Amino acid sequence: MSLQTVAFIGTGIMGQPMARNLLHAGYPVRVWNRSAAKAQELSAQGAEVFNTPAQAAEGADVLICMLSDGPTCDEVLFAENGAAQALATGALVVVMSSIPVDTAVAQARLSAELGLGYLDAPVSGGERGAREASLAIMVGGETAAFEQGRQVLAAMGRPVHVGPAGTGELSKLVNQLIVASTIATVAEGLLLAERGGADPSKVHEALMGGFIDSPIWRQHGQRMLSNDFTPGGPAKWQLKDTRTALAQAQKLGLSLPVASLVDGLFAAMVEAGDGELDHAGLIRQIRRNNTLPE
Template identity: 35%
Template structure:
């Protein structure tokens, strides 16, 4: 069985790594958070002191990090993955980062004879825990086939194209999610303002064309005022920054995405950076002077 390395055991990475251990894979892990490392060691992982050490002890290295700079540092920086790799290894980056950075990292690893997949995920903490994440993969088909069983221990992987295609697909996903959550909050506020119980509206429409995973997951959170992450506003803003930067490079107009980005920026300015992105409801509640929370 392949020896796996896992770098980044935060809110998403920790349950993903645990699912790999549950599937029987030997795992060596690294995180700058020592407490997170200790928890993984208690779960039968082996700890490493650097990204370089993870790479030197693994056949396949997985990274799950916050953003492009962290991935570049972990892979290409001092004591990074690239200093510990050997020819014929594979890096699977499951972080959500800029597509151009994925392509840059892949080119540098290729010089060492190392393959790479970019494989960002969607589904949040709950699906990371249940091993049912949507996994959007870019890279060579033969490398994808070699790694498919590993990815299936964490969710449902789909190959969407060459390196960078996984990240583009994730940007599309994050755009749709952001706009969808905003639409759910906006519409439910209208219903409540008109005097109709929003929970009854939710029950009436969730099985129709307006139904979506966003409505199903975030509607109940809005009714309960329960905005613990989940998926943090601050991370979604990071993703939308990558969306809008990419759209500018491609001269693609994205007015709805830009509008929701401003809503999220407002929430961050009000101190809500670490709340779930379902807290977009708070933006509408403040704007309209009404709460969706059940009375």
Template identity: 35%
Template sequence: MGAAMASHLLSAGYSLIIYARSPSKASSLLSQGAHLAHSPHQLARQSDVVFTMVGNPQDVNQIVLQPNGILSTLNPGAVIVDHTSSSPSLARQIYASAREKGWIGIGVMGAAMASHLLSAGYSLIIYARSPSKASSLLSQGAHLAHSPHQLARQSDVVFTMVGNPQDVNQIVLQPNGILSTLNPGAVIVDHTSSSPSLARQIYASAREKGCWSVDAPVSGGDIGAREGKLAIFAGGERPVVEWLTPLLDLMGRVTYMGEAGCGQSCKIGNQIMVGANLIGLSEGFVFAEKAGLELSKYMEAIRGGGAGSMAMELFGRRMIERDFKPGAFVEYLVKDLGMGVDVVKEEEDERVLVLPGAALCKQLFSSMVANGDGKLGIQGLITVVERINGK
């Protein structure tokens, strides 16, 4: 089939470069004037349209999506036309992969998350207010944009992972932000822990431009980001989230939570529980040490029982070893807890009445910020409990 179809292009006078795993099969097309490439990515580098007609979906995946496949060297604006009888899901994955992805925010979490897209072979353009932080991603093949609106113009999906809702508003909604140049049909995926109301505002603004948005905050800290094991809470249109799933799966496990804003509501609830767990972990360690227990042995003894938790697995050893390097900054957790505590004042959710535990969590973590430790990791909460107890 493929040889006969290709011969019509040659007969019509088109210049054609071909690739065949068995070059001996190419003799007829070569006699018509075709040129032989040594690999799919060499062929892609020289073509504005690449036609594929191979055996099965596995062959398509290998030739198009794998590290040495067509997409690794396809030029911007070029087109892949797959004539293979393949699967709809693979066709959607190829479509999603063929366009450049944009990433804004390359801090501790963002850089690790973005690196998974590059490792999977996606073309990525990044923006950073401090370009010096981009060196690692640039060494993996990312391209640097000079502004958010330049990045948006070149991307079909734009991921954001910035500090707070004010940053999100500035980068997305302001005159020189993402939405000013985002192409119709493109998607904004905001991984920032932000507010449900802002997520809904972005969604409404995106739809007015014929675009889409998904709020997709994450949990799992720097370890989860590096290992691609984050919990991702997605809010928006279900079909859009499903279309994004091949990308999000590279970073962790995505759960669809509902309409726009629901991802952010889930993250606020998550942070309230994380904060409460860290208070218990900190107070348990301080009590055990005061009681004369060896902390490593204490943690091993209780981790398999009812006190065991993800918070203990992520932060217990760091607390014991006094490792307060940030995977998640204290000041950001204070911001997240504040959104939970203040939600009643903002009338965002009339079902939430009183959250005394969240208020206490915010107070204790705010003490870290007041002590000048806002840039430490959230496991540093133990220092507040120690200070209260005279250590």
């Protein structure tokens, strides 16, 4: 049985290693990226590179979209001569970007009108998870569409079907609120250790294996200690996600006070010019708030 042909739209920090893992799994992969050089890097590993999203989508069984936000996905997929229109009836659209819940629901409707399946399947795990094919993949959509795309998704991580269209994005919002709040608390904890006279790197080591141990404590805590904020997940995208989550909470009549405070910290970080830094760079904003050297 031949493997499905995959069109991969968006080969940036996350998309490139995700597409590479599909190639390593044997899938024929057709790629497009707005910055062509990033797509060309996959050519040597067997990907076909195209000049437009529609060209990449033509003949694909599964189209994966890994772009920055909802409006960009809408434009690339559903604008005139968009990628979705180049797919054959019965193909599957998989949006792995972090987009609003309502946008995913609308995209599912537009896909159905074109005779296409649809999944919203955002991911968590950062650049490292993308490289190691260990991403958590939260999938919304019809069961039949999930089964159609399950093996492709499994080549990039661990897909779990959480409910109808939009619920994958809802799950990602839950993830992003917890990630953002945890990063803020890790930053505050390490700063408290430092100012209290402890060696923060030793505190970091001492608490590993304890109740707070987590990938965020290990990876982002180490970034803070090393002052290395090369972006795996840029702060500007973290802010986008917290804003989206708070908007969704408001629609549901919920007040989320901790999330609102953390959103304000990330907003200040981006306004201070650190939006391109990794979200672990939030410790710089907390230092600024305390008039401490960054």
